[in-house]
Amino acid sequence: xxxxxAKQSIDYILSNPELFNEPSVEFDFIxxxxxxxxKLIDRICDYLKSQMYKRNHKWFNSYRxxxxxxxxxxxxxDVQEFINKNHTHLSIEITIDGTKAKHDLNRxxxxxxxxxxxxxxxxxxxxxxxxxxxxKVTISHADLPYVCESVMHLFSLGIKVxxxxxxxxxxxxxxxxxxxxxxxxxxxxxxxxNNLYENCVCSFFVExxxxxxxQILDNGNWCGSGKMLSIDAAGNFYPCTRFAQYSLREKxxxxxxxxxxxxxxxxxxxxxxxxxxxQSPQKCIDCEVASGCAWCQGENYDAAxxxxxxxxxxxxxxMHKARVxxxxxxxxxxxxxxxxxxxxxxxxxxHKKQTEKPC
Amino acid sequence: MxxxxxxxxxxxxxxxxxxxxxxxxxxELAKILTADNAELYERLIMDMGETGSxxxxxxxxxxxxxxxESAEGGHWEINFDTCEIVLVTPE
Amino acid sequence: MxxxxxxxxxxxxxxxxxxxxxNASDRLIDxxxxxxxxxxxxTENVNVQFVxxxxxxxxxxxxxxxxxxxAKIVSSHCEDKVLxxxxxxVVFDGWNDLDxxxxxxxxxxxxxxxxxxxxxxxxxxxxxxxKLDRLVVVITDIDxxxxxxxxxxxxxxxxMIPIIKEEYGKGHxxxxxxxxxxxxxxxxxxxxxxxxxxxLAPDGKFYICPAFYLDGSKAVGDMETGLDIKNRQxxxxxHAPICRKCDAWQCxxxxxxxxxxxxxxxxxxxxQCVVAHIERNASRRLLEEIRTLGxxxxxxxxxxxxxxxxxxxxxx
Numbered sequence: 001x002x003x004x005x006a007k008q009s010i011d012y013i014l015s016n017p018e019l020f021n022e023p024s025v026e027f028d029f030i031x032x033x034x035x036x037x038x039k040l041i042d043r044i045c046d047y048l049k050s051q052m053y054k055r056n057h058k059w060f061n062s063y064r065x066x067x068x069x070x071x072x073x074x075x076x077x078d079v080q081e082f083i084n085k086n087h088t089h090l091s092i093e094i095t096i097d098g099t100k101a102k103h104d105l106n107r108x109x110x111x112x113x114x115x116x117x118x119x120x121x122x123x124x125x126x127x128x129x130x131x132x133x134x135x136k137v138t139i140s141h142a143d144l145p146y147v148c149e150s151v152m153h154l155f156s157l158g159i160k161v162x163x164x165x166x167x168x169x170x171x172x173x174x175x176x177x178x179x180x181x182x183x184x185x186x187x188x189x190x191x192x193x194n195n196l197y198e199n200c201v202c203s204f205f206v207e208x209x210x211x212x213x214x215q216i217l218d219n220g221n222w223c224g225s226g227k228m229l230s231i232d233a234a235g236n237f238y239p240c241t242r243f244a245q246y247s248l249r250e251k252x253x254x255x256x257x258x259x260x261x262x263x264x265x266x267x268x269x270x271x272x273x274x275x276x277x278x279q280s281p282q283k284c285i286d287c288e289v290a291s292g293c294a295w296c297q298g299e300n301y302d303a304a305x306x307x308x309x310x311x312x313x314x315x316x317x318x319m320h321k322a323r324v325x326x327x328x329x330x331x332x333x334x335x336x337x338x339x340x341x342x343x344x345x346x347x348x349x350x351h352k353k354q355t356e357k358p359c
Numbered sequence: 360m361x362x363x364x365x366x367x368x369x370x371x372x373x374x375x376x377x378x379x380x381x382x383x384x385x386x387e388l389a390k391i392l393t394a395d396n397a398e399l400y401e402r403l404i405m406d407m408g409e410t411g412s413x414x415x416x417x418x419x420x421x422x423x424x425x426x427x428e429s430a431e432g433g434h435w436e437i438n439f440d441t442c443e444i445v446l447v448t449p450e
Numbered sequence: 451m452x453x454x455x456x457x458x459x460x461x462x463x464x465x466x467x468x469x470x471x472x473n474a475s476d477r478l479i480d481x482x483x484x485x486x487x488x489x490x491x492x493t494e495n496v497n498v499q500f501v502x503x504x505x506x507x508x509x510x511x512x513x514x515x516x517x518x519x520x521a522k523i524v525s526s527h528c529e530d531k532v533l534x535x536x537x538x539x540v541v542f543d544g545w546n547d548l549d550x551x552x553x554x555x556x557x558x559x560x561x562x563x564x565x566x567x568x569x570x571x572x573x574x575x576x577x578x579x580x581k582l583d584r585l586v587v588v589i590t591d592i593d594x595x596x597x598x599x600x601x602x603x604x605x606x607x608x609x610m611i612p613i614i615k616e617e618y619g620k621g622h623x624x625x626x627x628x629x630x631x632x633x634x635x636x637x638x639x640x641x642x643x644x645x646x647x648x649x650l651a652p653d654g655k656f657y658i659c660p661a662f663y664l665d666g667s668k669a670v671g672d673m674e675t676g677l678d679i680k681n682r683q684x685x686x687x688x689h690a691p692i693c694r695k696c697d698a699w700q701c702x703x704x705x706x707x708x709x710x711x712x713x714x715x716x717x718x719x720x721x722q723c724v725v726a727h728i729e730r731n732a733s734r735r736l737l738e739e740i741r742t743l744g745x746x747x748x749x750x751x752x753x754x755x756x757x758x759x760x761x762x763x764x765x766x
Contacts, residue, residue, distance in 0.1 A: 046391045053388055054399060061381045085390050088383035254713060266721075270714040273691040273764050305680035308714060310689070352440065 001233040006044045008259040009231050014051055017058070019263060020229075024062035026091070030230075030241055035073040041065075042082050066091045068136055070107065072115060074122040083129060093136050094119065094126050096157075098150020102143070120157065127158050134161025134201075139180075141171045147183035152190055155200050163203045166323075168299040170315035177318035184326030192334050207331055207353055209292025210324035215285060219275045223297040225309075226271020235259035239271050242298025251302050270309060271297070279312045292327075293320040364428045364435075365444040367421060372442045378414045385410060452677075454647040455496045457487055458660050459511070460503035461652055464525035466541045466560050467641075468590055468707055469661030478507075479652040481514060486673045487650045488518045499523055501660065502537075506530040526551060539586075545571040548578065558584040564591045569602050575610060579617050584625040593711050595721040600728060600758075607732035615739045618746075631700035632733035633740075633747060638693070640703035644670075644685030644715065648677065658685070658715075661706040690716040692723065696760045697753070700733070701726035720759055727758040 013020055027048060029041050045065055052060040065086060071094035073079050083090060096119055097103040104114025126133070135154060139147060147164075154162050166180070184204055191197050191205075225240035237257040238244050245253040257263035277285055279300065284290060293316070297309050304311035338344040367375075385407045394400050418435065421427070425444075427435060433448035460478045465471040479487075491498045498520040506529045507515075524530075524537035526547050534540060541560040542548055544567055553559060559582055563571070568589060578585060595603070610629055617624045624630065631639070641647065643659035648670070651657050655669035656677055663669075671677040683689045685705060693703055693716070703718065711719035734752035757763060 049384070049388050049391065050399070053384070053403070060384050061377050063384070086387055089387060266711045266719040267713055269692070269712050269720070269761055270717040273717065273761065275691060278689055278691055306684075308681055308684060310684055310714065310716060311681055 001040070001231075001235075003040060003043055003047075005231075005233065005235040005259060006040075007047060009235060010044070010048055010051060012259055012262055013229070014055055014057055014059075016262070019265075023058065024064075025059045026064045026066050028066040030068070033070050033072070034067050035069050035076075035079050038073070038076075038078045038082050042078075042085070045082075045086060064089055064091050066093075068093045068095055070095060070115065071119040071122050071126065075125055087129070090130070092126065092130055092133055093163075094123065094133075095136055096120065096123070096154065096159075097137060097143070098146055099153045102146045102150050102153075105142070123157050123159070132161070134163050135159050137162060137164040139164065139166045140169075141173065141176060144176055144179045144183060147180065148187040148190065151187055151202050151204075155196055160199055161201045161203075165203070165294065166316055166319045168294070168296040168313065168316055170303065170313070172315060172319060177322040180319055181322035181326050184323060185329055188326060188330035188333060192330070192337060197334060204323060205327055205330045206292060209327055210289040211291040212288050213276070213290040215277050218291070219277055221274045221276060221279075221297075222294050223300075225297040226268050226274075229263075231259065237263060239268065240298055242296060243301065247298060248302050251304075251307060254301070274309060279310045281312065281314065283317075284312060284314065289321060289324045292324070293317075360448050360450055361436075362428075362446045362448075363443045364446045365425045367425070367437070367442050367444065369442060371417075371421065372437065372439060375414070375417050375437060376439050378410060378417060382407075382410050382414055452494060452496055452646060452648060454499060455487070455491045455494075456499045456501060456647060456649040456660060457484070458501040458649065458651060458663070459484075459507060460505075461664075463501040463503050463652075463660070464523065464528075464541045465543075465562065465660070466501065466523050466539060467562075467588055467659070467661065468592070468702075468704055469659075469664055470590075471543075472664045477652050478503075478511075479650075480654065481511060483654040483673065484511065484514055485517075488514070490650075490673060491518060497521070502528060502530075502533065504528050506533075545574055548574060553578075553582040555583050557582070558586060560586045560588060562588045562590055565589060565595060565599055565603075569599075569606060572606050572609060576613055579613055579624055579626070580622070582624075583622075586627045589725070592721050592725050593707060593719055595725060600724055603725065604728045604732065607728065608735070611732065611736045611739055614736060615743070618740050619743050627700065628729050629733055629736050632698070632730050632752065633737045633750060635699040636750065638687055638696075638699050638701075638703070640687070640693075640701060641705070642685070642703075643705050644679060644682065648679075659706055665706075684714075684716045690718075692718055692760050692764060695764060696723070696726075697755075698723070698726035698730040700729060720761065723759040723761060727755075727760075731755075731758075 027045070031037075034041065048063075049060075051057075052063065067090070069092060074094065083092075096116075097105075097107060100114065100116040103116040103119070107115045109115060137150065137154070143150070151162050151164065187202065188205065191200065191202065223240075225242065228240060230238040230241040230244065232238065232244050235258050236244075236255045237259070238254060239256055241247060243254040254267070256267040274297070284293070287293070295312055300311060300313045301307075301309045303313040303315070335344060338347050385403060389403060389407065392400050392403055422429075422435070427444060428446055429435075430446060430448045433446055436445045436447055437443070438445060457479065461472040463471070488498070498518055500515060500520055501523045502525070504525050504527050521538040522533065522536060523539045523541065524534050526534070526540055526542045528534050535554075537557070539558045539560055541562065542551070543562050545561065545563065548561065568587065607629060610626070614624060614626060614629060641659070643649075647659065649657045649659050649663060650673075651660070651663035653663070654673055656671040657663040657667065657669055658679070670679045679685070687694050690703075693701075701722070704722065705715040707722055708718050709715045711722070730752065734754070737747065737750070737752060740746045
């Protein structure tokens with residue numbers, strides 16, 4: 001992206017507060033690897049800050065710059081200068097897949113060397129600068145046997161929050177749900193038996209998932225696409241980056257405007273009126289363990305029989321059910337342990353109830 | 360050591376959170392604005408002074424209203440999630 | 451449930467709706483395909499509407515067409531004047547020929563016009579209303595309406611109210627889609643392409659409507675394999691989040707315009723919604739006016755509302 005495209009986009013967004021009326025904003029820089037362009041990002045952030053202030057924009061009082069990075073450049077001079085300059089407004093997630101063996105399966109340099117050692121040496125500095133930040137892990141078919149050891153490894157590195165989910169794409173084969181469930185049951189035992197639940201959080205275990213959902217009261221859309229704005233290097237606007245051509249397998253990209261002409265609000269209407277039941281097949285509407293079962297609008301679109309965002313993909317159905325069973329086990333085991341130790345009330349008072357966070 | 364010594368209302372929490380965010384925003388903006396941009400620079404300097412005063416006033420007023428416990432060498436913090444006020448003292 | 455089969459007999463069959471007539475060639479539907487389509491319609495028990503090109507159909511087609519009860523949609527420019535006389539619906543492209551055309555009672559006339567043609571020809575209505583029983587105006591560029599057009603449109607419909615009232619006062623129950631349809635309805639009455647209506651195009655394949663055929667959309671089946679409409683539920687009212695909350699029941703709810711403007715067949719554009727609500731509100735005023743002449747449709751009430759786009763209520 002050129003600075004001019006970024007500038008035009010910022011000018012459009014800040015000049016139209018009625019279109020972007022949320023009280024707060026996150027500017028999320030997505031790569032490839034965003035920190036490879038930290039100088040450009042720094043210039044963009046400077047422009048954003050000065051423009052928000054100059055225009056007396058409400059977001060000046062509530063903004064964040066967010067990054068998901070592979071962590072390789074984290075300790076570099078340029079990145080550290082950027083962090084020092086913007087520290088109180090940064091949210092940085094370093095993605096690390098788990099153990100060295102697991103991480104180096106996929107995250108390799110051009111010459112085939114694994115990147116684990118270079119990332120992990122930056123973790124202490126990252127945790128010192130951002131102790132509350134978590135990491136994001138995405139599980140695909142090949143990762144299933146490593147789920148438990150990977151999460152435990154991340155906890156052992158001092159990372160307290162592991163946000164983790166299975167991919168929405170249809171990569172799953174028969175028996176994957178069983179492997180997944182076994183992995184989660186082992187993980188549940190390890191977290192509880194080692195008292196890690198006191199300080200650590202793995203987002204697979206959430207108290208309120210796995211319940212039937214009301215067709216009227218629980219009819220909101222899960223995915224946030226359309227309520228965010230994604231901008232590509234050419235200045236095209238998308239309802240989410242998953243709708244850009246580089247993210248899609250089968251379908252044509254969904255462009256909802258650009259930094260010169262602005263947003264075509266008609267193209268946003270389907271996103272903003274989308275609800276759970278209209279896009280779901282009957283089996284999802286009737287599902288007894290529906291709550292917490294997520295979907296990605298971009299994947300729904302990509303996998304749909306027609307060019308629509310209104311056909312929910314159910315590729316993760318069995319994986320969600322496996323997660324629900326392990327999740328039930330986790331909370332039953334944890335609460336029983338706390339009751340036997342007379343600490344249930346103390347736990348409730350000191351731990352914020354974890355809720356599933358929609359996209 | 361941390362000890363919960365009080366709680367404020369959500370509205371009071373919102374007031375201090377906005378001031379906190381603004382103060383941080385102004386401090387980080389100050390790192391990139393120079394006196395060359397005279398108009399904006401002057402506004403920023405004035406704003407930093409005003410926001411700092413409002414920030415301090417909030418703590419003075421609230422501690423007075425709620426009569427929060429204090430300690431030698433300690434300071435108060437607020438948990439934005441729970442609205443709780445915590446007294447932090449050296450170990 | 452499928453109720454209607456539309457068969458454009460040629461690529462350049464007249465357009466009776468928002469889309470532009472095809473002009474790539476004058477390809478006729480193959481006569482054997484036509485026979486199969488008629489057989490299919492009989493077995494599926496659907497009503498057939500033939501849409502004619504301007505050029506006279508070859509004589510061998512006429513007996514085939516007559517093997518099934520059907521409606522004829524014909525252009526005012528059709529070479530076959532006997533056919534035009536027999537037509538159930540006569541379509542005018544613009545306003546030029548209307549004055550001279552000899553309208554018949556009991557027949558429907560469709561006028562396709564863009565917004566500027568509509569605003570410039572408001573006076574033509576006055577002379578037309580006494581002469582015909584049903585007038586359908588199709589605005590071909592609804593998607594290009596701007597705020598100022600909405601105001602002009604409202605003013606135009608308001609100006610029609612006393613004229614139509616006068617016709618009703620004379621005992622002439624004129625039907626004019628933009629103003630009277632909503633008065634008579636008690637539920638949605640839309641185009642329903644893809645749900646109740648399907649099109650068999652001259653290439654022998656099924657399409658959601660003629661517009662989908664002409665813009666190169668994918669077919670939804672053919673005579674050999676039958677209908678195969680993927681995500682068919684999206685053409686139904688209960689799967690249209692904005693429309694199912696709406697009471698502009700006369701709205702055409704054009705799924706082709708929906709897809710063109712919002713990329714989804716079940717989601718109307720802001721412009722389509724506002725135009726439909728301006729009509730709805732003007733119908734409400736017309737209903738009140740006609741009632742000053744005596745009892746009229748006592749069961750049908752049109753509520754006063756404070757929005758023109760139901761999207762606003764959903765957002766709230």
